[in-house]
Amino acid sequence: MTTKQKGYSALAVTSIVWGTTWVAVKFGIQNMPALQLAAIRLFFAGLIFVLYYLIFRKFSLPPQKQLWQLFILSIFTFVFANGLSAWSLQYIPSGLGALIGALYPLCVVIIEYFFYKSKSLNMLTVIGIGLGIIGVGLVLYENTINVHEKGFFIGLALSVIATISWSFSTIMIAKQKVKINPYYGLGWQMIFGAILVFILSISTNNFIPFAKIPIFSWLMIVYLIIAGSVITFIAFIYSMKHLNPTIASLYAYMNPIVAIGIGTFLLNEKITIQLIIGAIITLLGVYLVNYSDKANRIKIEDLEH
Numbered sequence: 001m002t003t004k005q006k007g008y009s010a011l012a013v014t015s016i017v018w019g020t021t022w023v024a025v026k027f028g029i030q031n032m033p034a035l036q037l038a039a040i041r042l043f044f045a046g047l048i049f050v051l052y053y054l055i056f057r058k059f060s061l062p063p064q065k066q067l068w069q070l071f072i073l074s075i076f077t078f079v080f081a082n083g084l085s086a087w088s089l090q091y092i093p094s095g096l097g098a099l100i101g102a103l104y105p106l107c108v109v110i111i112e113y114f115f116y117k118s119k120s121l122n123m124l125t126v127i128g129i130g131l132g133i134i135g136v137g138l139v140l141y142e143n144t145i146n147v148h149e150k151g152f153f154i155g156l157a158l159s160v161i162a163t164i165s166w167s168f169s170t171i172m173i174a175k176q177k178v179k180i181n182p183y184y185g186l187g188w189q190m191i192f193g194a195i196l197v198f199i200l201s202i203s204t205n206n207f208i209p210f211a212k213i214p215i216f217s218w219l220m221i222v223y224l225i226i227a228g229s230v231i232t233f234i235a236f237i238y239s240m241k242h243l244n245p246t247i248a249s250l251y252a253y254m255n256p257i258v259a260i261g262i263g264t265f266l267l268n269e270k271i272t273i274q275l276i277i278g279a280i281i282t283l284l285g286v287y288l289v290n291y292s293d294k295a296n297r298i299k300i301e302d303l304e305h
Contacts, residue, residue, distance in 0.1 A: 007242035010235035015251040017235075019258025021228035022094040022101075025086050026267055028220030032213050035201035038086040040221055042078055043194035045229030049187025059184055069178050070188045073169060078193025080165030083200065084158045091155025093269040098259035099139055099279055100159045102252050105290050106132045107167035116171070128288030135282030139275055182237050190229070252290075253283045 001009070028037050053059040062070065089097050106129050113121055121129075140156075178185060201207045239248045256279060263269040 003242050007239050007248075010239040011243060011248060011251060013235040014232055014239055015254035016258055017227050017232045018251065019098065019255040020262055021224055021232075022089070022098045022255075022259040023262045023266060024220045024223050024228065026089050026094040026263070028217045028224070029086070029090055030217075032208055032217045033201060033206035034087040034090050035083055035197055035204065035206040036208065036213075037217065037221060037224075038083045039194050039198035039201055041194075041224045041229060042082065042190045042197060045225045046187045046190025046192075046194060048225070048230055049183055050191060053181065053184040053187065059181070062180060062185075062188065066178060066180055066185075067188065070180075070185055071192045073172060073178070074189040074192035075196065076165045076169035076172065077189055079196045079200070081162045081169060082193065083162075083197040084165070085162035087206070088155040088158035088162060091151035092159060094263040094267060095256065095260035095269055095271075095275075095279075096139060097155075097159050098256040099136065099282055100156075101163055101166070102256045102283065102286055103132055103136065104163050104167045104170065105252065105286050107164050108170055109289055111164075111167055111171060122292060124292040125289055128285045128290075128292060131281050131285030131288065133285075135278045135280070135285055138278030138281065141274070141278075183234065186233055186237075252286065256283065 025034070025037065054061075061067075085097060085101060109121070109125060110129065236251070239251075260269075260271065260275075260279060264271045
């Protein structure tokens with residue numbers, strides 16, 4: 001198998017498995033608090049990465065400055081983004097959570113434009129952002145049946161905050177350029193994030209004794225650790241390294257589709273024509289923003305050369 005073929009295989013794993021994790025979390029938190037599940041998942045996944053590089057690759061401990069950078073990144077990447085997105089699924093459908101999560105490229109462009117003044121919004125970008133907002137609006141309107149369920153708006157807010165945090169994390173990683181093996185650095189971020197999420201779970205009373213966590217939830221946690229965190233992050237970074245960025249970013253469009261499809265069959269989450277249309281419009285908006293952003297970068301690089 002060639003490197004490019006391996007890249008496509010990695011992309012397929014990223015697209016499908018990350019889509020299933022939304023449903024796995026939803027199943028896992030039926031009998032345990034979401035924040036506690038997120039903390040356990042992050043801790044053991046991070047431990048696998050860190051111990052592998054310390055023991056088998058003979059890496060040394062990162063210097064204090066790098067550890068501090070990784071700690072700050074973990075707050076956005078794994079406490080707010082990962083922890084809050086898991087918490088949001090206690091209140092909203094997994095498909096809706098995945099679709100809101102797919103909006104992060106739009107958030108990145110908006111954040112960079114308003115906070116860093118490093119983006120110019122051309123017509124295609126504006127249209128993409130508009131379509132993304134309209135699409136999510138249609139999906140939210142379709143989910144108004146859930147509004148009367150306890151905590152729906154709380155879940156919605158948590159999901160939006162998680163997406164914004166992931167966007168900030170993406171920008172920070174690009175700007176800071178921490179010089180460390182990406183998998184090793186990821187492991188440290190996960191461990192830091194796990195400790196902080198665990199503290200948050202206790203302080204918000206989202207915690208039960210470990211002995212009371214049912215076997216089924218433990219099975220979901222094992223799946224999320226091995227498949228959702230370790231294997232998929234390896235596949236994600238590999239695909240980003242060996243495929244064209246436009247191709248590698250396709251996972252962002254596949255995740256919500258997988259989550260909505262599996263959630264419909266396994267969780268009996270409602271799916272309608274309006275929801276499908278809203279999801280398609282949202283993902284089209286995300287695609288246009290991504291396409292416009294990459295086209296602008298190519299033009300800038302051409303001018304610089």
